[in-house]
Amino acid sequence: xxxxxxxxxxxxxxxxxxxxxxxxxxxxxxxxxxxxxxxxxxxxxxxxxxxxxxxxxxxxxxxxxxxxxxxxxxxxxxxxxxxxxxxxxxxxxxxxxxxxxxx
Numbered sequence: 001x002x003x004x005x006x007x008x009x010x011x012x013x014x015x016x017x018x019x020x021x022x023x024x025x026x027x028x029x030x031x032x033x034x035x036x037x038x039x040x041x042x043x044x045x046x047x048x049x050x051x052x053x054x055x056x057x058x059x060x061x062x063x064x065x066x067x068x069x070x071x072x073x074x075x076x077x078x079x080x081x082x083x084x085x086x087x088x089x090x091x092x093x094x095x096x097x098x099x100x101x102x103x
Contacts, residue, residue, distance in 0.1 A: 030096045032070050032081045040072040040079065055088055063088040 036042065046069045054061035064087040072079045081096040 030079075030081075030098075031094050032072070032083065032096075035072050035074075035079060035081070035096070038074075040074040042070055043073050044071040045069070058088065061088075 032042070048067050050065045050067075052063045052065065053059060054063045064085075066085045066087075068083045070081045070083070072081065077098065079096050079098045081094060083092060083094045085092050
Protein backbone atom coordinates (compact mmCIF):
# COMPACT_ATOMS: atom_id res chain seq x y z
CA UNK A 1 0.00 0.00 0.00
CA UNK A 2 1.32 3.45 -0.90
CA UNK A 3 1.42 6.49 1.40
CA UNK A 4 -0.94 8.34 -0.94
CA UNK A 5 -3.52 5.53 -0.54
CA UNK A 6 -3.41 5.75 3.25
CA UNK A 7 -3.21 9.55 3.49
CA UNK A 8 -4.41 11.47 0.43
CA UNK A 9 -2.44 14.68 0.01
CA UNK A 10 0.44 13.55 2.25
CA UNK A 11 2.90 13.48 -0.62
CA UNK A 12 1.97 17.04 -1.56
CA UNK A 13 2.42 18.21 2.05
CA UNK A 14 5.82 16.53 2.33
CA UNK A 15 6.89 18.04 -1.00
CA UNK A 16 5.73 21.53 0.05
CA UNK A 17 7.56 21.25 3.40
CA UNK A 18 10.73 20.24 1.61
CA UNK A 19 10.56 23.27 -0.67
CA UNK A 20 9.95 25.66 2.24
CA UNK A 21 12.80 24.13 4.26
CA UNK A 22 15.23 24.24 1.34
CA UNK A 23 14.46 27.89 0.57
CA UNK A 24 16.97 29.59 2.90
CA UNK A 25 19.73 27.21 1.86
CA UNK A 26 19.21 28.05 -1.80
CA UNK A 27 19.21 31.76 -0.94
CA UNK A 28 22.74 31.40 0.57
CA UNK A 29 21.85 33.43 3.64
CA UNK A 30 24.71 34.19 6.00
CA UNK A 31 24.02 32.16 9.13
CA UNK A 32 25.92 29.97 11.57
CA UNK A 33 24.57 26.85 9.87
CA UNK A 34 25.43 28.16 6.41
CA UNK A 35 28.94 29.17 7.43
CA UNK A 36 29.62 25.82 9.12
CA UNK A 37 28.45 24.06 5.97
CA UNK A 38 30.87 26.24 3.99
CA UNK A 39 33.81 25.06 6.13
CA UNK A 40 33.94 27.69 8.88
CA UNK A 41 34.73 26.52 12.43
CA UNK A 42 33.14 27.75 15.65
CA UNK A 43 36.01 28.93 17.87
CA UNK A 44 33.89 30.33 20.71
CA UNK A 45 30.29 30.42 21.86
CA UNK A 46 28.78 32.51 24.66
CA UNK A 47 25.21 32.45 25.92
CA UNK A 48 23.27 34.96 27.98
CA UNK A 49 19.68 35.03 29.16
CA UNK A 50 17.53 37.88 30.40
CA UNK A 51 14.10 37.68 32.01
CA UNK A 52 11.83 40.64 31.43
CA UNK A 53 8.19 41.43 32.18
CA UNK A 54 5.80 40.38 29.44
CA UNK A 55 4.39 42.76 26.85
CA UNK A 56 0.67 43.63 26.96
CA UNK A 57 -1.68 41.84 27.16
CA UNK A 58 0.66 39.27 28.75
CA UNK A 59 2.22 41.46 31.44
CA UNK A 60 1.98 38.65 34.02
CA UNK A 61 4.12 36.25 31.97
CA UNK A 62 7.90 36.29 32.00
CA UNK A 63 9.51 37.21 28.70
CA UNK A 64 12.85 35.46 28.10
CA UNK A 65 15.47 36.86 25.74
CA UNK A 66 18.26 34.36 25.06
CA UNK A 67 21.30 35.55 23.10
CA UNK A 68 24.01 33.24 21.76
CA UNK A 69 27.16 34.76 20.25
CA UNK A 70 29.32 32.65 17.95
CA UNK A 71 32.82 33.48 16.69
CA UNK A 72 33.67 31.55 13.53
CA UNK A 73 36.97 31.33 11.65
CA UNK A 74 38.06 30.12 8.25
CA UNK A 75 41.70 30.68 7.46
CA UNK A 76 42.55 34.27 8.42
CA UNK A 77 38.92 35.45 8.22
CA UNK A 78 36.66 35.81 11.26
CA UNK A 79 32.90 36.26 11.52
CA UNK A 80 30.81 37.01 14.60
CA UNK A 81 27.18 35.85 14.58
CA UNK A 82 24.56 36.64 17.17
CA UNK A 83 21.36 34.62 17.55
CA UNK A 84 18.61 36.08 19.72
CA UNK A 85 15.44 34.24 20.76
CA UNK A 86 12.46 36.20 22.09
CA UNK A 87 10.00 33.92 23.90
CA UNK A 88 7.16 36.44 23.79
CA UNK A 89 7.27 36.79 20.01
CA UNK A 90 8.51 33.21 19.45
CA UNK A 91 11.09 34.54 17.00
CA UNK A 92 14.78 33.95 16.35
CA UNK A 93 16.85 36.74 14.81
CA UNK A 94 20.36 36.11 13.51
CA UNK A 95 22.96 38.64 12.39
CA UNK A 96 26.53 38.06 11.25
CA UNK A 97 29.37 40.53 10.75
CA UNK A 98 32.50 39.61 8.86
CA UNK A 99 36.06 40.75 9.58
CA UNK A 100 38.88 40.08 7.14
CA UNK A 101 42.28 39.20 8.59
CA UNK A 102 41.64 39.98 12.30
CA UNK A 103 44.68 41.29 14.17
